[in-house]
Amino acid sequence: MAPRKTPEKSNISRDELLGYYREMLLIRRFEEKAGQLYGMGLIGGFCHLYIGQEAVVVGLEATAKDGDKRITSYRDHGHMLACGMDPKGVMAELTGREGGYSKGKGGSMHMFSKEKHFYGGHGIVGAQVPLGAGLAFADKYMGNDNVTFAYFGDGAANQGQVYETYNMAELWNLPVVFVIENNQYAMGTSMKRSTKSPSLWERGAAYGIKGEAVDGMDVLAVKAAGEKAVAVCRAGQGPYILEMMTYRYRGHSMSDPAKYRTREEVQKMRDEKDAIEHVRDLLVQGGHATEDDLKAIDKDIKAIVNEAAEFSKESPEPALSELWTDIYA
Amino acid sequence: MATEILMPALSPTMEEGTLAKWLVKEGDSVKSGQILAEIETDKATMEFEAVDEGVMGKILIAEGTQGVKVNTPIALLVQDGETAEAPAKAPESAPKAAPEAEKAPAAAPPAAPKPAAVAVRAADPDYPAGTPTKSMTVREALREAMAEEMRANPLVFLMGEEVGEYQGAYKISQGLLDEFGPKRVIDTPITEHGFTGVAVGAAMAGLNPIVEFMTFNFSMQAIDHIINSAAKTLYMSGGQMGCPIVFRGPNGAAARVGAQHSQDYAAWYAQIPGLKVVMPYSAADAKGLLKTAIRDPNPVIFLENEILYGKSFDVPVMDDFTIPFGKARIWREGTDVTIVSFGIGMTYALEAADKLAAEGISAEVIDLRTLRPIDYDTVLASVQKTNRCVTVEEGWPVGSIGNHISATIMQRAFDYLDAPVINCTGKDVPMPYAANLEKLALLTTVEVVDAVKSVCYR
């Protein structure tokens, strides 16, 4: 990925920029805290952090309206925070407590919120893609103008069901934005080692689906592309593919030997492309905010995250009777 | 205030690890996010990052120390100007940890071996008495089996996600890429339905693929090819064309990985004519049965278990050690009750047998080892002797292997039974994530003990 040039001279408002800054920072601090709680044994199993990719969900959520739906993989904490789910409930699910979104029964990979139209949290790579198209199918069926964001990884893009879905989604003009979060690795397998397609979004062309690649480390670019995709879908011309070029800074999950890429590669991304630093620069250089303003936000976010962590430790484990509930409606 | 840096949990199943290397020394100042140490877990060597800023006060666990339990203090972090001598939080544990750490690398500590768990152990019938053995983990045994068969037969190859350059998601294939090269150790994209179809096709054309599923949960993406394409071909072609292929990988619950990643497929695959199904418990069985599986001309489902991967057992040192399918192993002879199990279920069965022995109940413990074919004769002979039976498995109760064993005993040994057979299984729910609920969902030794007492009317 080429280093970002200069901060765009933008007509973006101060409030909008500050909003992105806050939301991205919330995700990052939340994830750092989750990593710590994992190390302490408070979170178990798999825990996939979203650090590095924050601009993708934050930029796209800025284009969503009430009623729009989202669905993603196991790397889902950022998506939940960005669509307005309560950090306390998310963290308490990570610790497997009663106060979690799934009462502790789902865990890091499996959370849902009907209220926020968040449809999970899926552990089987690629499964959320046809599910997402199904959500869009329901909206079209009901005759409303809602849009679904179906997020999946560069690795998931090689699953066959993605292409079966593409075919149907275009055939039926489903209002779904396929968001490929191309962080360049699927566990330890780099894009180069899993496909010879030069780009992933172009595969949609075989089915007649429009799309584009986007700098997923630039929240403004993400939002601009998202607006276009959403407009197409709302107008009944969907689906649309957005391939977000992004990067995860941490390991695939907590257990990752990290031997498949160099520390320098990761450091270079952090130094040159970091999405939060980018917005920070825009804020400071554009005279929208002082270092002190940003420090105050940092402090706020820290407090929210600490409160979530406290809640996630104090919330009791689910009652043992919960083992037998929610199996049948 | 000095802060203790604790040994982190770095994988779902990690309880202890090796502190492979310190990347900082006492007196260094560290930033949050800086790599402090390399820690080797059951799965991988990982970098351990600092959470807080400060100065490395004291290193409590020397590099090279093995078996460091999660949450043991490994170092003290102090703020500028402080000394490590004043550990604010833990004046107790810190000084205690240090001498231990110094001892560890020197003399291999006689880790107070528990009195041999399996007291009444039937002789191992799989290799001649007097054969030398060596202690080996299930992981190493599986790797050796694959390597030996790949050396012996150039048509055998391994295919799956992360099996090559990553050295295996669970380190089973570690080193195989180096030895056999990328032609025979093939990394695939994440496309289970696709690569399973490719492997089945290759087997139809005469190659001997080993397909690794990162876990068997993902085999559901490929189950159509396993059943419709692999298992039925010999039959549908009137015997002309078979499918010599092995599907292997971890099966069942690991720890806290939730409903979509914690399922036992033993009963599922055992239902399919045309498949053979193996589910080993010990390392010797893992090795001997995997070698047999690779040589078998049929599609074989080989169900491993993540929790067993790190367990050590004696494995015979022989040029070519194989175990035939359809032969159960009697792990422990007994007279009062027959406990039938397989795979991870054996852990509960053997533990229960120990506890029962202490209470004067003599249990015979049978490991089925292969679920298709099943060694009915060994089970029936045992039940005819003990007149009571309990089955033990991790999977769900409905349509379980235990159900099938019970039905067989009822049909073929009804008159010998002094009590109805009880099936101990996992609970009839998707696996919950919460620690307390997961514990409740899984089988326990106590449940097995209670079931045995119940069939013994005690």
Ligand SMILES: Cc1ncc(C[n+]2csc(CCOP(=O)(O)OP(=O)(O)O)c2C)c(N)n1
């Ligand atoms: C069907 C299936 N196969 C394999 C896995 C194991 N697995 C979990 S995540 C992953 C890598 C996915 O990479 P990508 O789609 O790029 O998403 P990212 O983790 O980078 O967000 C793999 C192989 C799985 N969960 N499901």
Ligand SMILES: [Mg+2]
């Ligand atoms: Mg990826």
